Amino acid sequence: MRDQIVFDCPEDMPIGILMVTKDEAIKCDVSTRYNQSLIGLCTPERKRINFVVRDFSLLPNVPIFKEGEEYYFI
Structure with a gap:
């Protein structure tokens, strides 16, 4: 397991890439965990x-990722 995820950033604004739970991804809600789930800026x-x-x-x-699990990013 050494896959790579590439996020292409928009040119006109700074944004954070967050790893979130399935529920947070569905609701687009990261208000409570921003600093804990930030993986890139x-x-x-x-x-x-x-x-x-x-x-x-x-x-x-x-x-840390486990094979067969699902992960979500916003």
Whole structure:
């Protein structure tokens, strides 16, 4: 498991890429967990965010993924 997710950023505005629960994705509600679920930040200087999916983490606060599970991003 070393898939890669690539987020292409809009050119005209900074936005955060968040990993959320299924319920939060359906409701588009991340008001309570913004800092805990932020996985990347698009800025004028950063046009693309590359995110590697791994089943282990070398750093604290980096998501760990399990094969067969579903994950959601906003």
